[in-house]
Amino acid sequence: MRLTSIHKIRPGDTLARPIYAENGTVLVGAGVELTQRMLDRLKQMNIATLYIQDKRTDDIVLETPVSEQTRREAMSVIQTAFRSVHEFPHKWQQVFSDKQLGRQLRQVLSRVSDELRACRSAMNLLADVCASDHYIFSHSFNVTLYATALAIKSGFSEREVLEIGIGAMMHDIGKMAIPDEILKKPNRLTPEEYEVMKKHAEYGFELLRRQEDIPLLSAHCAYQHHERLNGTGYPRRLKGGEIHPYAQLVAVCDVFDALTTHRIYRPSLLPHEAMEKLFAGTETLFAKPFVECMRDTISLYPLGLSVTLNTGESGVVVDSNKGMPSRPIVRILYDEKGEPVASPYEYDLSKRLQLMIVACDGLV
Numbered sequence: 001m002r003l004t005s006i007h008k009i010r011p012g013d014t015l016a017r018p019i020y021a022e023n024g025t026v027l028v029g030a031g032v033e034l035t036q037r038m039l040d041r042l043k044q045m046n047i048a049t050l051y052i053q054d055k056r057t058d059d060i061v062l063e064t065p066v067s068e069q070t071r072r073e074a075m076s077v078i079q080t081a082f083r084s085v086h087e088f089p090h091k092w093q094q095v096f097s098d099k100q101l102g103r104q105l106r107q108v109l110s111r112v113s114d115e116l117r118a119c120r121s122a123m124n125l126l127a128d129v130c131a132s133d134h135y136i137f138s139h140s141f142n143v144t145l146y147a148t149a150l151a152i153k154s155g156f157s158e159r160e161v162l163e164i165g166i167g168a169m170m171h172d173i174g175k176m177a178i179p180d181e182i183l184k185k186p187n188r189l190t191p192e193e194y195e196v197m198k199k200h201a202e203y204g205f206e207l208l209r210r211q212e213d214i215p216l217l218s219a220h221c222a223y224q225h226h227e228r229l230n231g232t233g234y235p236r237r238l239k240g241g242e243i244h245p246y247a248q249l250v251a252v253c254d255v256f257d258a259l260t261t262h263r264i265y266r267p268s269l270l271p272h273e274a275m276e277k278l279f280a281g282t283e284t285l286f287a288k289p290f291v292e293c294m295r296d297t298i299s300l301y302p303l304g305l306s307v308t309l310n311t312g313e314s315g316v317v318v319d320s321n322k323g324m325p326s327r328p329i330v331r332i333l334y335d336e337k338g339e340p341v342a343s344p345y346e347y348d349l350s351k352r353l354q355l356m357i358v359a360c361d362g363l364v
Contacts, residue, residue: 167221
């Protein structure tokens with residue numbers, strides 16, 4: 001399979017990986033032949049890339065970080081909690097009486113944690129494509145995966161991992177108290193609208209801290225995930241150690257997922273490009289240990305991604321190298337003149353240090 005820009009896919013191409021609806025169920029299954037109508041609808045849902053079958057890369061196997069069942073359960077909890085705030089802003093707690101929300105969060109996050117601990121390869125963030133009309137739901141799920149994986153790798157205790165996971169899953173719940181005309185605006189916000197949007201951090205904290213089964217430190221993830229080490233964040237312009245480590249970790253995951261998600265008003269960045277932006281902000285905006293941990297946890301060059309080397313040869317990433325995320329294994333499909341090679345061959349960039357990836361194709 002190969003990862004391809006949706007704008008380069010043609011009717012008749014066969015999907016190699018499922019596309020998930022926002023509730024975690026399969027929207028389009030692997031093996032389906034795509035039609036123009038399907039492609040048009042996926043573009044409307046801001047899907048930028050898809051995995052397409054290709055005989056030359058049929059052996060690429062993607063390990064999904066969590067199971068379909070766990071994904072569905074997590075997305076269901078997110079949707080129920082967020083929509084209850086949106087529909088019943090003054091009595092949303094009644095939807096989760098008798099400590100039901102905290103219990104559901106802990107149950108699903110325990111499964112997420114167990115499955116991530118069992119995942120031995122670097123997390124391929126593009127392995128699962130989610131078609132969502134509501135960006136916040138899929139974003140919250142992605143941030144939960146990243147934050148939980150980073151918390152585990154950073155050596156937090158099991159209790160702390162759950163607290164961080166709850167904070168990550170609910171970090172944007174305050175956005176449900178933002179007016180729809182601002183929350184769902186398809187292009188960039190005006191300065192005035194942005195000031196309203198910034199209120200979501202405070203709204204989220206107030207919502208969560210009143211829920212007795214939600215840890216207070218988890219609520220602080222919602223409150224502080226937009227704070228920055230140099231004091232330029234919001235809502236309180238906290239600096240350095242004033243920002244709780246949980247929120248510092250969630251901030252890195254929040255920004256990384258935002259940068260690598262396609263939006264109408266800006267294209268997505270590749271993982272390595274987003275990582276460069278995070279590293280540029282280390283010690284001023286973001287905590288360096290968590291940025292480094294993110295680099296070591298996810299695949300900077302997703303499997304199936306089309307890349308070009310400094311030799312002019314091009315091909316597809318077929319594997320990653322643990323401990324050297326910027327030096328994957330590349331299968332060459334085209335020579336330096338752009339002609340298909342008779343027999344594809346592979347370069348392990350961890351052993352061929354003179355070779356460098358100079359371009360990545362397939363993403364808009």
